[in-house]
Amino acid sequence: MPSTLLDIRHLTVVYAGEGRAPDLPVLDDLSFAVDEGAFVAILGPSGCGKSTLLRVLAGLLPPTRGQVWLAGRPVQGPQRQVGMVFQNANLLPWRTVLGNILLPLQVQGVPEAQARRRAYDMVRLVGLEGFEDTLPRDLSGGMAQRVALARALVHNPRLLLLDEPFANLDALTRESMWGELLRLWHTQRQTVLMVTHSITEALLLADRVLVLGPRPARLRLDLRVPLPRPRHEAMRFTPRFGHLAEEVRAALGLRRAPRPAPQPLPWDTIAG
Amino acid sequence: MAALPRTFPRLPAPSRRYEALSIAVGLALWWAVARLSGLPPFILPTPGQVLRRGWDALQSGLLLRHTWVTLQEVLVGLSLGVLLGAPLGYALAKSRRLERIFAPYIVASQAVPVVAIAPLLIIWFGPGMQSKVLITVLITFFPLLMNTLVGVRSVPEEMYHLLCSLGARRWQVLRYLEIPAALPMFFSGLRIAATLSVVGAVVGEFIAAREGLGLLINEARGRYDTALVFVGVLTLMVLALGLYAAVRYAEKRLLTWQRRNGQAVVTGPGPRASSFVKEATP
Ligand SMILES: Nc1ncnc2c1ncn2[C@@H]1O[C@H](COP(=O)(O)OP(=O)(O)OP(=O)(O)O)[C@@H](O)[C@H]1O
């Protein structure tokens, strides 16, 4: 039995309105627990409070009510056990690839030599050898996001928080990043919480998908994804995947996709 | 309809030769006007007369003595301007309340021309270096303050989130985020302040001084020694240009990460990286 790493109890967040603006309730009495080593995807309509949830989990924002427990302790501020990847890579433009990956270790006061060795390991792990001294402006979107992943993992956090990490990438790069992320997850064995807008991405990567409702967000669906691992992209064309996707779509309040009559696909005829 | 060019015309790479040529043409024009117009030297001396007067002033030690005084005023004033403007700009960037408290004084200090306040400072602090330094501080600290303020305010919130999520302390946020992020804006303020600092010192010296290039120019004018006036003005120009060049140099050295316009900077796999890997993995 895996132990519980993250326990969220009756979490409520209300942004206080400035001046005459009314208070904005964002998260409403949210409770769920995440096992150590799990990969959880979070889906929800835009503006429902997904980024807010991650900010609370990272200790950047105190909850209005309720608590967050991480590894048996209440979260009361930023944690070394947490790594975070933001929607845009959010790299410091004046630091090279290596410098950006070094940042968490420098902040935590890891001795220089040791920090550099560790950062080089991470550079290799995300496949950026030879680009250590490159500045962010000269990286492609995919490379920048890999640097962001390396930076989030360099201090070996137990919990990895990803806020729409691949939203700004083109479709092809995004698919290759899925493989990249799964590979990292297999080698590093972090617990991952990933916010995404893509049902496919959620189902292909995660063990479990949480769907939040519109603001103030409550839990709409807590779905286990029983697809076998290792996952591969072709799985999204299986009927099982289709059923899971339907369930998520329903929870998001999207209309049921019309099901076309089964027809032979062009390549079937050619190959056949 | 005119045919479109097959490629966009490229601006030719600027060459140093054009600058030299431009200066040469300017000098030639000056010489021609001074010679051919028949104006007496106390109205318009020729370049040659100015050069000779400059050489004399240099040999007698007169020029160096006055230049040294002005340079000191400029450097001390500019340094104090930085020491005052940058931290205050940072403080105001971090606190709207402080901004409110200081805003009236800052705006007022800029609305009044320095030339108008300068006599007051000379009454209070005397005709020595002190008053000139103060005028220079007054004139340089505003662009430094404003640029630092805007630079610090422009740090994206997400980057603060990043540093906070790592558990960074205040000084670490300052060191790893705010200073590097605000540096480009600070430097554009420093460039402005560097040229203004020379103006500040000379304005003070014009009103009352015992030494300095402003005094030299003022006295030479009184004696109709127009060639010496030219020498003083040209020295000020060299001073301002030198200061500006020094700031630009420091800026280029410190801000290599900023892309210079239109200049492709080759980076990527480099020898430094690979050699380190070899060192790190025996
Ligand atoms: N610092 C803040 N102060 C006040 N309101 C905020 C703040 N941050 C976010 N909000 C509001 O809270 C709501 C939820 O924001 P949040 O960024 O968590 O949404 P999200 O689910 O991540 O949206 P998206 O999918 O578009 O990224 C939004 O309506 C937003 O305007």
Ligand SMILES: [Mg+2]
């Ligand atoms: Mg968001």
